[in-house]
Amino acid sequence: MRLQGFGQIDRSSPVRFEFDGRSYGGFAGDTLASALLANDIRLIGRSFKYHRPRGIVTAGSEEPNALMTIGQGAAANPNTRATTQELYDGLVARSQNAWPSLGLDVMEVNDLLAPFLGAGFYYKTFMWPKAIWEKLYEPVIRHAAGLGALSGQDDGQSYDTGFLHCDLLVIGSGPAGLMAALTGARAGKRVILAEEDFAFGGRLNAEAEEVAGQPGPAWVASVIAELAAAPNVRLMRRTTVTGAYDGGTFGALEQVAEHLPSLPQGAPRATFWRIAAGRTVLAGGAHERMIAFRDNDRPGVMQASAVRSYLHRYGVAPGRKVAVFTNNDDGWRTAADLIAAGVTVTAVIDPRAHTQHDLPCRMIHGGVVTRAHGRLGLDNITVRKPDGAEIKVDADCLAVSGGWNPSVHLTCHMNGRPDWSEDIAAFVPRPGAVPGLIAAGAANGMFSTHGALRSGAQAAAEALDIKPIKVPQAEDATFEITPFWHVEGPGRAFLDPQNDVSVKDVKAAHQENFRSVEHMKRYTTLGMATDQGKLSNVGALAIMARLTGRDIPEVGTTTFRPPYTPVPIAAFAGRAARDTFRPHRLTPSDALSRERGAEFIEAGLWHRAAWFPQPGEDWLAACNRETTMVRETVGVADVTTLGKIDIQGPDAAVFLDRVYTNMFSTLKVGRVRYGLMLREDGFVMDDGTCARLGDQHYVMTTTTAAAGQVMVHLQFCQQVLWPELDVRFISVTDQWAQFAVAGPKARDLIRDVVAEDVSDESFPYMGCGAVTVLGVPGRLFRISFSGEHAYEVAVPARYGDALARALTERAEALGGGLYGMEALNVLRIEKGYITHAEIDGRVTADDIGMGRMVSAKKDCVGKVMSERPGLHGPERCQLVGLRPLNPDAAALHAGAHLFALKAEITPDTDQGWLSSACYSPTFGHRIAYAFLKNGRARHGETVRVVDRTKGTETLCDVTAPMFYDQEGGKLRG
Amino acid sequence: MRLTCPLCGPRDVREFSYRGDAVLTDRPTTPEGFHDYVHIRENPAGPHDELWHHGAGCGGWLKVRRDTVTHEVLSVALAREARS
Numbered sequence A: 001m002r003l004q005g006f007g008q009i010d011r012s013s014p015v016r017f018e019f020d021g022r023s024y025g026g027f028a029g030d031t032l033a034s035a036l037l038a039n040d041i042r043l044i045g046r047s048f049k050y051h052r053p054r055g056i057v058t059a060g061s062e063e064p065n066a067l068m069t070i071g072q073g074a075a076a077n078p079n080t081r082a083t084t085q086e087l088y089d090g091l092v093a094r095s096q097n098a099w100p101s102l103g104l105d106v107m108e109v110n111d112l113l114a115p116f117l118g119a120g121f122y123y124k125t126f127m128w129p130k131a132i133w134e135k136l137y138e139p140v141i142r143h144a145a146g147l148g149a150l151s152g153q154d155d156g157q158s159y160d161t162g163f164l165h166c167d168l169l170v171i172g173s174g175p176a177g178l179m180a181a182l183t184g185a186r187a188g189k190r191v192i193l194a195e196e197d198f199a200f201g202g203r204l205n206a207e208a209e210e211v212a213g214q215p216g217p218a219w220v221a222s223v224i225a226e227l228a229a230a231p232n233v234r235l236m237r238r239t240t241v242t243g244a245y246d247g248g249t250f251g252a253l254e255q256v257a258e259h260l261p262s263l264p265q266g267a268p269r270a271t272f273w274r275i276a277a278g279r280t281v282l283a284g285g286a287h288e289r290m291i292a293f294r295d296n297d298r299p300g301v302m303q304a305s306a307v308r309s310y311l312h313r314y315g316v317a318p319g320r321k322v323a324v325f326t327n328n329d330d331g332w333r334t335a336a337d338l339i340a341a342g343v344t345v346t347a348v349i350d351p352r353a354h355t356q357h358d359l360p361c362r363m364i365h366g367g368v369v370t371r372a373h374g375r376l377g378l379d380n381i382t383v384r385k386p387d388g389a390e391i392k393v394d395a396d397c398l399a400v401s402g403g404w405n406p407s408v409h410l411t412c413h414m415n416g417r418p419d420w421s422e423d424i425a426a427f428v429p430r431p432g433a434v435p436g437l438i439a440a441g442a443a444n445g446m447f448s449t450h451g452a453l454r455s456g457a458q459a460a461a462e463a464l465d466i467k468p469i470k471v472p473q474a475e476d477a478t479f480e481i482t483p484f485w486h487v488e489g490p491g492r493a494f495l496d497p498q499n500d501v502s503v504k505d506v507k508a509a510h511q512e513n514f515r516s517v518e519h520m521k522r523y524t525t526l527g528m529a530t531d532q533g534k535l536s537n538v539g540a541l542a543i544m545a546r547l548t549g550r551d552i553p554e555v556g557t558t559t560f561r562p563p564y565t566p567v568p569i570a571a572f573a574g575r576a577a578r579d580t581f582r583p584h585r586l587t588p589s590d591a592l593s594r595e596r597g598a599e600f601i602e603a604g605l606w607h608r609a610a611w612f613p614q615p616g617e618d619w620l621a622a623c624n625r626e627t628t629m630v631r632e633t634v635g636v637a638d639v640t641t642l643g644k645i646d647i648q649g650p651d652a653a654v655f656l657d658r659v660y661t662n663m664f665s666t667l668k669v670g671r672v673r674y675g676l677m678l679r680e681d682g683f684v685m686d687d688g689t690c691a692r693l694g695d696q697h698y699v700m701t702t703t704t705a706a707a708g709q710v711m712v713h714l715q716f717c718q719q720v721l722w723p724e725l726d727v728r729f730i731s732v733t734d735q736w737a738q739f740a741v742a743g744p745k746a747r748d749l750i751r752d753v754v755a756e757d758v759s760d761e762s763f764p765y766m767g768c769g770a771v772t773v774l775g776v777p778g779r780l781f782r783i784s785f786s787g788e789h790a791y792e793v794a795v796p797a798r799y800g801d802a803l804a805r806a807l808t809e810r811a812e813a814l815g816g817g818l819y820g821m822e823a824l825n826v827l828r829i830e831k832g833y834i835t836h837a838e839i840d841g842r843v844t845a846d847d848i849g850m851g852r853m854v855s856a857k858k859d860c861v862g863k864v865m866s867e868r869p870g871l872h873g874p875e876r877c878q879l880v881g882l883r884p885l886n887p888d889a890a891a892l893h894a895g896a897h898l899f900a901l902k903a904e905i906t907p908d909t910d911q912g913w914l915s916s917a918c919y920s921p922t923f924g925h926r927i928a929y930a931f932l933k934n935g936r937a938r939h940g941e942t943v944r945v946v947d948r949t950k951g952t953e954t955l956c957d958v959t960a961p962m963f964y965d966q967e968g969g970k971l972r973g
Numbered sequence B: 001m002r003l004t005c006p007l008c009g010p011r012d013v014r015e016f017s018y019r020g021d022a023v024l025t026d027r028p029t030t031p032e033g034f035h036d037y038v039h040i041r042e043n044p045a046g047p048h049d050e051l052w053h054h055g056a057g058c059g060g061w062l063k064v065r066r067d068t069v070t071h072e073v074l075s076v077a078l079a080r081e082a083r084s
């Protein structure tokens, strides 16, 4: 029921919204919950397990019941709390977990079965047989018990992430938070004020209180105006700080668009912030807790403070006849405010025998509410008076206050445990639990408004080591409470309405000896739902304490973990989704390759052309044609992706001698050498060529895959192992575009683009040097990864596209053209060059036949450990070639395993594995590389290649690991 | 978590990668030492010297003293300067 003269809603902006297919009216400034209550809708959902009718309990993010699906189609947002969802025109909300309708839910039969569905029911009933659990029980249970579901479709919307930095992060904008922010702001500090609500002010918006002689909301507005005008302050509404992490970092979710009918162009739906805060004041307030009694989950039973929120902030009376059940002064305040607003209060029930309160309504001191009545909504309550007599009291709303729990959650995220405060019968944050964070106001157990204002100013002053500012006048009553948790009696008294956990379930856990609070939590699932037990935890601890004869601090708390409220996974991902999941590295020939219709393969972040199909060609036909083209004429391939590291300095040569197994100090200027690098444990890390361009100047090439790893390794060697060496290096992978030009006609092509003489005398095999490439200063290396006479020619990257086109045009004039990764791979397998398919981190230099490359004349990284017994010799699997006995054999794939001819196929008889395989158009059959036990001594032997994943077996001859041009004449010719 | 790189200032932990125990700074000069150097590590609950790499920053190798229980970072130095 809407009340005139109350609330901060904008009555000049009416809006329409839809709930479960019916249209209703509300106002701008409403939440979905306040608008539903204004329309006298109390039944808003069905419970998780028993499908009991449920209503709105709170007016904030701790809401356990009022979970809705907002919106329609792909972007529909399930499990949204109606109590925090801002109303907008055209909002469409659906209740969850009820079928066919809220009023008639067939699964309500679960409620009748409740005696069989208590805590531990799943574990006991559905354990056996195991197969049926997965196929039958679990799907049925998941369907019957559940929350809302995502659409399963791409919502087409974007999310974002970002970093923020500040001297002072203030979490919460109630009286304590506002004073903390003001204190920091006036001292010129960089302040972030984060408020989860869409309005600043916290409970000042929800009480009939004055601050500094003004109504609460007016004082809030004046403070926010001052903060907004300060350039050093960032005000963040709709921003929930969800986690506290190491080193003063906090996670925060900013809802950008959930309050808007549609997403503004270019805006993210939500932004996940990582806030690096010098100091933090936690002023997140407190949550009012309920009292457990029979059927206390009936729609209409709600927090006493929520009733005041609806009254003062939204101008809504959640009932026409309201009763109050309270063990502290806050419930009395609700009754007084309702009476002042003209709402009938049918009774105030307080278990305490005496209080100072005197209101013009029925007051039952020393009484308790024993039961709520009304199936789909509260009709009346049973009250037991001090003399034991039970009476019925009319009530369509029962406002309950069992005291307040400071929101200690963030202070527990780094493993801190809260302290029990007898004064307020609640847990309070342990000082220092999160380094740099100070709790203030209600979050620290300071419940009076003046106390909150004061403690906020003090906390900020202490955090920043500055003077506190003057604190305005406000209410400063002391808080009086007598702990009271549970009304004993038959039936179910709910502690955790979201997970349908009742006092009985906690007792069952105790009876079955789950006495540790963490065990109780897992057995009953109490506090494990989306509200993370904000409403229920302390009540359950109190029951546990009584059952075990301990006091509450002895029982302890369960662990609070991030996030404080649910965060969409998409918000964590931010822009790292779809095409921007990760960066794309494009080669200099990317545009040309796309023009030529290339298919691409991803190599790390790189997109490399894999093959260039001509009309009618599949990948294999294209690969075969490109391979043959290189063997017969000339091919051009983009090899820019290989790591290039420019190394300079007086000690460059010494440095390379120590990181490569072989010698580089002896390499002549103008020559290139193949080098092998080990990890310190003796296994091969990477290989590649290294060119000496000058006396103190080398350019190292790494594999594409290991470029980053090698760079980090070199930095480690230089900075950590040998800082005394005078050597500097930098990655120039992105600075130089580099192309392989390979084939019998390679020199004809190179001669056409390079100004200098490229005869064998000037540029012999493994020669290198600076050259002029079509008028541009470049570099030429006579190296080959195909076995053909070949070059790699490099120019500054900005000329890469032009050079790719120039080389391709000339190659085509010579009968050649572009070739891709597939052909490049076939060429290198035919020739016997290795890649990381072979050096996969488990092989030694000796395994790949390069044992003698580990120089005996010097130390290098990995040398000592590579000499360990067991890392070389006949027990090792050594690199060999494989040729199928039947040249038509098609089943030869990397990953297959090797066995001796007559051996049984068992793991124990395994003799090795295939690392690379391809169809060789040059030889007309498949070829492969394998690691075979004692393989070098077994050339000529026949082995079985067994591929268990493909179900094939092929007989192969073992050969030397090189098929093409074993004498090397083509390379040098 | 944040680390204060001596060259780059305070930065988010995502810019860094963890290598392990700082015993790696003391590469043995004789073969006998390599087994322990490569394989043997202490696993203390408390202050621990370790190596971090500022890959998304200056490329520097840092020697970080960190409490493995609280994650408190006690000191950060360039590994090249922290060598004894």
Ligand SMILES: [Zn+2]
Binding pocket: B005, B006, B007, B008, B009, B054, B057, B058, B059, B060
């Ligand atoms: Zn740095």
